[in-house]
Amino acid sequence: MKARPREAGSTLASASKFLSAIAMLMIPALALSGPAKPAGTPSEQLTKSASKNVARPQVHVEKRTSRYWRVTFDNPPFNIFGPDTIPQLEDVVAQIETDPNLRVVVFDSAVPGYFLTHYDFDPPLSASTDLPSGSTGLHPLPDMLVRISRAPVVSIALIRGRATGVGSELALASDMRFASKEKAILSQWEVGASLVPGGGPMARLPRLIGRGRALEVLLGSDDINGDLAAQYGYVNRAFPDTQLDGFVDGLALRISGFDRQAIADTKRLVDFASLPSDPEIGAGWDAFITSVQRPVAQKNITRLMEMGLQKNPDVEARLGHYTEALGER
Amino acid sequence: MKARPREAGSTLASASKFLSAIAMLMIPALALSGPAKPAGTPSEQLTKSASKNVARPQVHVEKRTSRYWRVTFDNPPFNIFGPDTIPQLEDVVAQIETDPNLRVVVFDSAVPGYFLTHYDFDPPLSASTDLPSGSTGLHPLPDMLVRISRAPVVSIALIRGRATGVGSELALASDMRFASKEKAILSQWEVGASLVPGGGPMARLPRLIGRGRALEVLLGSDDINGDLAAQYGYVNRAFPDTQLDGFVDGLALRISGFDRQAIADTKRLVDFASLPSDPEIGAGWDAFITSVQRPVAQKNITRLMEMGLQKNPDVEARLGHYTEALGER
Amino acid sequence: MKARPREAGSTLASASKFLSAIAMLMIPALALSGPAKPAGTPSEQLTKSASKNVARPQVHVEKRTSRYWRVTFDNPPFNIFGPDTIPQLEDVVAQIETDPNLRVVVFDSAVPGYFLTHYDFDPPLSASTDLPSGSTGLHPLPDMLVRISRAPVVSIALIRGRATGVGSELALASDMRFASKEKAILSQWEVGASLVPGGGPMARLPRLIGRGRALEVLLGSDDINGDLAAQYGYVNRAFPDTQLDGFVDGLALRISGFDRQAIADTKRLVDFASLPSDPEIGAGWDAFITSVQRPVAQKNITRLMEMGLQKNPDVEARLGHYTEALGER
Numbered sequence: 001m002k003a004r005p006r007e008a009g010s011t012l013a014s015a016s017k018f019l020s021a022i023a024m025l026m027i028p029a030l031a032l033s034g035p036a037k038p039a040g041t042p043s044e045q046l047t048k049s050a051s052k053n054v055a056r057p058q059v060h061v062e063k064r065t066s067r068y069w070r071v072t073f074d075n076p077p078f079n080i081f082g083p084d085t086i087p088q089l090e091d092v093v094a095q096i097e098t099d100p101n102l103r104v105v106v107f108d109s110a111v112p113g114y115f116l117t118h119y120d121f122d123p124p125l126s127a128s129t130d131l132p133s134g135s136t137g138l139h140p141l142p143d144m145l146v147r148i149s150r151a152p153v154v155s156i157a158l159i160r161g162r163a164t165g166v167g168s169e170l171a172l173a174s175d176m177r178f179a180s181k182e183k184a185i186l187s188q189w190e191v192g193a194s195l196v197p198g199g200g201p202m203a204r205l206p207r208l209i210g211r212g213r214a215l216e217v218l219l220g221s222d223d224i225n226g227d228l229a230a231q232y233g234y235v236n237r238a239f240p241d242t243q244l245d246g247f248v249d250g251l252a253l254r255i256s257g258f259d260r261q262a263i264a265d266t267k268r269l270v271d272f273a274s275l276p277s278d279p280e281i282g283a284g285w286d287a288f289i290t291s292v293q294r295p296v297a298q299k300n301i302t303r304l305m306e307m308g309l310q311k312n313p314d315v316e317a318r319l320g321h322y323t324e325a326l327g328e329r
Numbered sequence: 330m331k332a333r334p335r336e337a338g339s340t341l342a343s344a345s346k347f348l349s350a351i352a353m354l355m356i357p358a359l360a361l362s363g364p365a366k367p368a369g370t371p372s373e374q375l376t377k378s379a380s381k382n383v384a385r386p387q388v389h390v391e392k393r394t395s396r397y398w399r400v401t402f403d404n405p406p407f408n409i410f411g412p413d414t415i416p417q418l419e420d421v422v423a424q425i426e427t428d429p430n431l432r433v434v435v436f437d438s439a440v441p442g443y444f445l446t447h448y449d450f451d452p453p454l455s456a457s458t459d460l461p462s463g464s465t466g467l468h469p470l471p472d473m474l475v476r477i478s479r480a481p482v483v484s485i486a487l488i489r490g491r492a493t494g495v496g497s498e499l500a501l502a503s504d505m506r507f508a509s510k511e512k513a514i515l516s517q518w519e520v521g522a523s524l525v526p527g528g529g530p531m532a533r534l535p536r537l538i539g540r541g542r543a544l545e546v547l548l549g550s551d552d553i554n555g556d557l558a559a560q561y562g563y564v565n566r567a568f569p570d571t572q573l574d575g576f577v578d579g580l581a582l583r584i585s586g587f588d589r590q591a592i593a594d595t596k597r598l599v600d601f602a603s604l605p606s607d608p609e610i611g612a613g614w615d616a617f618i619t620s621v622q623r624p625v626a627q628k629n630i631t632r633l634m635e636m637g638l639q640k641n642p643d644v645e646a647r648l649g650h651y652t653e654a655l656g657e658r
Numbered sequence: 659m660k661a662r663p664r665e666a667g668s669t670l671a672s673a674s675k676f677l678s679a680i681a682m683l684m685i686p687a688l689a690l691s692g693p694a695k696p697a698g699t700p701s702e703q704l705t706k707s708a709s710k711n712v713a714r715p716q717v718h719v720e721k722r723t724s725r726y727w728r729v730t731f732d733n734p735p736f737n738i739f740g741p742d743t744i745p746q747l748e749d750v751v752a753q754i755e756t757d758p759n760l761r762v763v764v765f766d767s768a769v770p771g772y773f774l775t776h777y778d779f780d781p782p783l784s785a786s787t788d789l790p791s792g793s794t795g796l797h798p799l800p801d802m803l804v805r806i807s808r809a810p811v812v813s814i815a816l817i818r819g820r821a822t823g824v825g826s827e828l829a830l831a832s833d834m835r836f837a838s839k840e841k842a843i844l845s846q847w848e849v850g851a852s853l854v855p856g857g858g859p860m861a862r863l864p865r866l867i868g869r870g871r872a873l874e875v876l877l878g879s880d881d882i883n884g885d886l887a888a889q890y891g892y893v894n895r896a897f898p899d900t901q902l903d904g905f906v907d908g909l910a911l912r913i914s915g916f917d918r919q920a921i922a923d924t925k926r927l928v929d930f931a932s933l934p935s936d937p938e939i940g941a942g943w944d945a946f947i948t949s950v951q952r953p954v955a956q957k958n959i960t961r962l963m964e965m966g967l968q969k970n971p972d973v974e975a976r977l978g979h980y981t982e983a984l985g986e987r
Contacts, residue, residue, distance in 0.1 A: 202927035257656015269531035327915015586985015
């Protein structure tokens with residue numbers, strides 16, 4: 001479809017920084033085969049993430065009224081989601097679940113060009129796998145997502161910019177999704193990097209948009225614009241960018257006037273008819289963790305890092321193009 | 330989104346007629362706490378409904394051929410559906426289930442502007458709850474709807490005008506739905522009045538249009554026009570109003586020429602893949618009955634009645650607007 | 659909707675060729691009632707099919723690369739699918755399941771106007787029913803279809819021309835479907851001929867496009883063009899005919915560069931969320947075999963054969979029109 005970009009150096013030698021990241025990713029595999037402990041124990045790494053976490057809030061909550069909150073992702077320049085984002089979002093999800101007045105939450109972004117995007121490949125894998133399970137018994141990332149879906153209040157994803165990986169998965173876990181025609185890009189890019197997506201899209205997408213379009217999104221792993229996302233039902237609707245905020249705010253305000261119990265009781269029966277079980281979501285997470293440790297995935301992540309993933313705006317903005325460049329044919 | 334209309338008097342004092350309706354709605358709650366029997370026992374009320382029923386047919390059956398029937402709702406001015414409609418429709422459903430020659434039934438309306446709309450709030454709740462269960466063991470309203478879905482013949486809803494509440498639920502229980510682009514409005518308005526919908530849309534909508542759009546329809550509780558309904562799959566297709574009748578009649582005539590057994594055997598396997606279970610539908614009805622007895626719902630229904638529900642054409646025609654006016658923010 | 663064409667002679671007397679075909683169709687029924695053995699035992703018939711089979715390949719495999727194959731149906735003039743096609747396609751499906759390098763298969767057609775169409779009504783029914791079960795325990799036709807859906811590689815149907823009956827069912831069993839706006843026609847025509855479809859569309863269509871549109875496709879039994887198929891989600895997307903090949907080839911090439919294990923692991927979890935069980939598919943096949951033996955179906959097939967089914971291009975090209983002409987009203 002597209003020409004391959006020039007590849008970065010094909011050896012790892014010039015990429016010492018990335019090599020160490022990869023060494024961290026390999027922790028479980030290394031542990032199995034015996035030796036080679038990377039500098040910094042997993043728990044030290046976790047602490048480092050946690051302290052970085054305290055230093056910079058990535059998730060803001062604005063209580064527009066007691067009934068209507070905005071939750072805004074703000075981790076520039078790309079709104080990457082990492083293990084340090086997890087406790088911050090977990091805190092918000094716990095409030096969403098328990099606040100007695102809340103009716104509706106809108107998830108949006110303060111970072112131009114990015115709603116919320118892929119998982120952070122800088123921290124070692126152990127920074128993710130060592131996190132304690134959430135209240136559902138799942139890893140805290142899928143745990144939060146299933147709790148958002150089951151919360152007794154309405155969640156709406158307002159998608160402007162890229163919603164890739166975790167960003168797409170959070171949008172899919174939300175009750176509704178509205179996108180900018182011009183500025184939204186959705187994708188599950190993982191298979192293009194030899195990964196299996198971990199936040200539930202294999203369970204959610206076929207139920208939402210049918211098996212055929214779900215497989216195109218997941219196995220094509222390409223960027224999907226707002227119009228196609230609306231045509232496929234990946235989002236409820238796409239609006240011209242200038243109308244998106246007004247529509248979502250109007251809908252949220254409308255719902256915020258409704259009765260909390262009627263919302264919760266109605267949603268619970270829709271949940272029964274439409275939500276996957278927690279073990280099905282858990283199986284997706286396990287498949288992701290398994291996939292990320294395989295050599296081909298580690299090689300692909302290294303190459304993407306060399307190309308500029310998490311650094312070069314062009315790689316983040318055109319991720320579907322760069323994963324294609326990884327491929328052998 | 331829209332300005333609030335001037336509210337009717339905020340006390341109930343000036344609304345004696347509605348107060349008595351509300352008193353009837355409160356029967357079960359009152360019964361639990363002991364005293365205060367309203368004038369007219371439930372069975373007297375039921376008899377009154379039944380006799381009114383005999384006096385004015387609201388559901389007409391036209392047998393265009395032995396194989397193709399039209400079932401027309403005709404309860405002007407708004408095609409409201411009440412406990413007195415139930416035995417009339419039940420009679421038709423029993424014929425649909427058992428007639429040996431029938432292949433296809435089209436549901437339509439003789440009332441301009443209304444396909445079929447919300448439940449009647451004038452009769453006491455007992456007029457509904459005292460009705461004997463149908464053959465599925467469900468209350469006769471959801472009972473009829475699940476029997477239409479499982480009948481060995483094809484049902485088609487031809488939607489011109491408003492299909493709200495029961496009207497939307499009957500359309501969703503039908504096998505197919507076609508709508509007028511200009512003149513169809515679909516809605517599940519209930520959550521906007523602090524009610525839970527009772528006729529199965531929490532079970533049917535997510536299976537039909539996906540969880541995201543189903544939650545928008547149910548929790549947004551707003552009016553949906555023909556084009557958006559078609560875009561969402563809430564109806565099969567929307568046609569320019571002048572073409573709707575011709576299309577539906579042509580499709581019904583076509584199907585009427587087909588073999589009854591092939592239709593029934595094919596439909597039965599689609600049913601297996603797509604219909605919710607009866608207990609799931611029953612849970613929705615129970616949630617509706619519970620919701621209608623809660624004080625906030627009674628207050629909202631009273632306020633809507635004061636605004637002109639079941640009287641003022643503007644309230645019936647723009648129900649999504651008036652439920653928004655009920656809200657606190 | 660459309661005028662009835664002039665009917666062929668209403669007695670069977672002038673149709674001796676077809677009478678013998680029908681006699682063969684009646685084998686199982688005749689066997690039950692005792693006498694009347696048709697010339698040629700079932701196994702002789704099967705051998706004849708098999709030898710015809712050897713003589714003319716109907717399914718070609720082109721290995722564009724070790725990772726990306728094209729499977730092309732080539733049985734002019736109508737790409738009819740018969741018992742003699744089954745072992746040829748079975749051979750291809752077995753390769754698809756086991757080749758260690760394959761990532762993606764595109765199904766297309768070498769016959770202008772026809773992607774792949776209905777089951778062959780010339781051979782006796784026994785030529786189909788006597789075939790040994792496939793590895794799933796199902797009859798080999800549904801067996802192959804469920805194996806394509808579960809294969810660890812991606813399957814894409816490129817639909818140009820008519821995809822009716824088995825053609826539609828193979829497309830539905832594939833992971834994705836892309837159609838020509840101008841030249842694709844999809845249909846499940848069976849109910850129009852008093853048959854029940856046998857290759858799984860009662861299980862697959864409601865899960866893919868919702869109950870309402872699935873029932874319209876199956877019980878309306880009419881021809882669906884590319885645009886409507888895309889609007890309904892029956893195909894992923896429809897493209898202008900000149901762009902279809904480029905898009906599908908680009909997508910297949912893209913996927914061919916991805917990791918086999920990541921594809922398989924991701925698809926397996928989508929399968930869990932979206933595929934019907936084998937017994938549900940088996941029930942559809944049994945319903946087809948039952949339906950084809952009923953007198954009304956035999957009469958309709960005879961009349962379609964008299965009109966020119968499997969001979970006259972106009973009958974094959976406008977099958978939805980000719981089934982309507984069969985109907986009584």
